[in-house]
Amino acid sequence: MVGSFITGFGISIGLIVAIGAQNAWVLNKSMRGEHPAVVALVCCSIDALLITLGVYSVDWVQQRIPGLVPVLTWLGICLLCWLAAQAFWRVWHGSEGLRVAVAGAAVTKWQVAGQAMAISLLNPHVYLDTVVLVGSVGAQQSYPGYFVVGAAAASATWFFSLTGFGRYLGPKLRSPTAWRWFDATVGGVMVLVAVSLVP
Incomplete structure (x- = not known):
């Protein structure tokens, strides 16, 4: 049970921490103080739903197409x-830090929630990561339910940490050097997770 939970947490956090469009947007909202708690809640809820769908739909498919x-x-x-290679490439060749948009007109919680849903659900990588990759690994666990809980916990931990510390973390990631260290860490996590999945 604990092993399935840890595996779910590890693979989920390894995929989520790869800074992309969604996480950069979340950092933007956090640094600008635009309802960061709402952003975190929407993003981790969507992840939890997609992870659950992935694990149990892949299990259903596995019974029919082993x-x-x-x-x-x-x-x-x-x-x-591939994601690890991209991160290491940015470490070697990157010359820019995180770019954060300037604050605009005030937005409501509902507007921010809608934006969070759009940037999460319209991102094709979220389906590849949560439904296909996480789902296929979760379907092989002895306790898939604990795997789902672990993966969802990783998502909640990441997004609430990102929004909670975003206003402090964001300015530091504007430095190209700090960005390289962050990418190096992300790449290392990706490699470790990939190795752990080899049958």
């Missing part, structure tokens, strides 16, 4: 390696 899950797992390993 050879599919191993293929998806190897595709997931390849994806993690």
